[in-house]
Each structure stands twice: as structure tokens, then as C-alpha cells.
Amino acid sequence: MAKVIEQIIPFHSADVGEEEAQAAGEVIRSGWLTMGPKTIEFEQKFAAYVGAKHAVGVSSCTAALHLALDAIGLKQGDEVLVPTTTFTSTAEVVCYFKAKPVLVDVDAKTLCMDPVDAERRITEKTRAVIPVHYAGQPCDMDVIRDMAKRHGLRVIEDAAHALPASYHGVRIGAISELTAFSFYATKTLTTGEGGMITTDNDELATRMRMMRLHGIGRDAWKRYSAAGSWFYEVLDSGFKYNLTDIQSAIGIVQLGKCDQMRDARAKIAHRYSEAFAPERALQVPTVSDGCDSAWHLYVLRLNLEELSITRSEMIEKLKERGVGTSVHFIPLHMHPYYKNTYGYREEDFPVASKQYQRYLSLPIFPGMTESQIDYVIENVLEIARSAAR
């Protein structure tokens, strides 16, 4: 019989508890379960928190990205620049329009989209760019925005990892025309499932509010409330992407402790980096000048020439010792769908392909205890040292 391994430290554990349960319970007892006053409150608080004029609550970050591309009027045959080192959501939404996700190689230091490679891949069909703030570290938005301006591209930030993060003192969510956030279970603010789009543009906000709820005109959600009316008009073929009041009530509590959770993650990152930086076999993540990272992920890289084990063996050994890890991400150009549909090859993305062999994500969540942090450090060091060449 296989030995049952009791995981001592999971890769992730959401910081949710009594307060969130209480808030969700209150909504359930109120009798109004779907989108309503709590979602409006959450949107207003979220917009104020990041410093944007509008925040539109939706069912996921994938939905947020889809609505953003709809709002800018993406069409069949258009092209959108997307980093290859990301989750499939960032690119799949482009495919929804029968447009092409043009994958871009990443910067070796930050693993964010390489703006030089992005610019090389611009054609007359390119309409937009979706930078991803990988692991919570902001992309170099000045360079990306300058490129977008020169080529007439729209910028939609994938900020699934970047709450709260800032770039030269400005919160992510208040920089570009459109920014998409995720409240998935493993993200830095969770509502189980959920997402948000921020924008300062009234027209885009109105379009996204309409399209998230079936393309129905103003305040469709109110039609079942005492203040509402039975009459409504469908103005376009929209989607069912709204956020519920149960989710929003959880989100409001989470937003209230967002900074505190971020500080807890930053502290863990600091402990890890202090311990791992001196090791020849390990490379720790860096934060770019003028940036504050959300520290959604702690991505450790192995200097494989210094080690007799691979990244996958490192993961296996940590698992045997009860430490959960993950890999962010298998680059999109290596997945059968993107490879077969668009003919992407590994050699077209030399940096992403090479870095992929080297990285793993260590546990980093607010509830980690000192002894859990110590345990991860001890075991990573022990494995690395015993496998040193």
C-alpha cells in the first residue's frame, strides 16, 4: 500500500473565517441572493481602494477580460499581444472573438511580458495588449503604455495577481484604461469565484455593466426589487457574468483586510529571500524599482547547472516532506491547443521555454505560521544542498 502523506503545509490556504461567514450569512438571511446592494457597495469600495472611477463586479477575471475586449470592440481577425507565461484565461478570451492571441516572450528577470519582443510582434492587425503582472509584480507600464500609444493599441491589464500592487506610487487598477482582477479561491482577495474590472471611462463602464447581465439596459438587476419595474429592454446579446451579493459580502470583508494580508505575504517573501539568496543553486525573485508587489506568488528558480536534480524532482521531494508547491505557468505556447492552432514553437519563446524548466512556486499565504515558514526554508535548503554539484 502506498504511504499516505499527510500534507503539513498546503500550497495555499485562503484567509477566510467567521467574519466572511457572518457577512455571507447576513445576505442569505436578507433574502436577496443575487447581484444587488452588496455588489454595489463592494464595487464602490473596490474602486475607491485602487483609485479608479468605476469598478464593475463580475463572475471571474476571465469574464472581466472578455467584457473588456468586448468593450473595446475587438473583432474577428484582430490580434492581441499576450505574454506566453500566463494562465490560459489571458489568451482564451481573445479566441472567443475568433481573434488571434499573439504570444510574446517574457523578461528573464521578472517573467513579465518583454516589451521589446512585444513590439517586434506588432502587425497592422494588432489592436490591444494584455500585460500580466506576474506573481503580483507590476510590469513596466511606462514602457508598455508608450509602445501602445505609438502603435494605437488599447491596454487591458490582467491584474489577477496584482491586488494590491503599485507602480511608481499608483495602484494597479488606476493606470490603464481597463484592468481585470480575479477573486478565485487562491488569489489575494477571494470570494470563492469572482472578478472585477476597473476603468475611469464612463462609456466603457456602461457597456460592461450592460453586457455582464444579458445586454439588458439600465439596472436590470433591480427588476425584481420593490423599487424596480417589470419593464426592460435587451440592447445586445450579452453574457451572464454578474457577481452575487453573497460573493460581494465576502469580498467587502476581504477588502478590509487586504493590506494586512499583503503585509503577511511580504513578510514571508522576505524570510524566504533572506534564506535562499546566498545559495548558489537558488535564484530568488526581485521587485523592480518603484514597484510594490502584491506577493501573490513566491516563485523560486533553480540554477540547474548547480544541481543534480530537476525542478520536477525538487517538487517531488518537497511533496514527500509535506510541502505543497505549484508551477506558474506552463507557457501557453507549450500547450497543445495554442501549439496546434497557431503553430507556436518552443524556439520562438527562448526565455519563457528555458525559465519554465527552472521555477516552482512555494507556499505563501497570510495564515502561515512561523514554524511552517521555517519548515519550508529548512527543507528547500536541505534538498538543494544535498543535490549540489
Ligand SMILES: *Cc1c(COP(=O)(O)O)cnc(C)c1O
Ligand atoms: C487566475 C488567473 C486568471 C483567471 O482568473 P479567474 O477569476 O479564475 O477567471 C487570469 N489570469 C491570470 C494570470 C490568472 O492567474
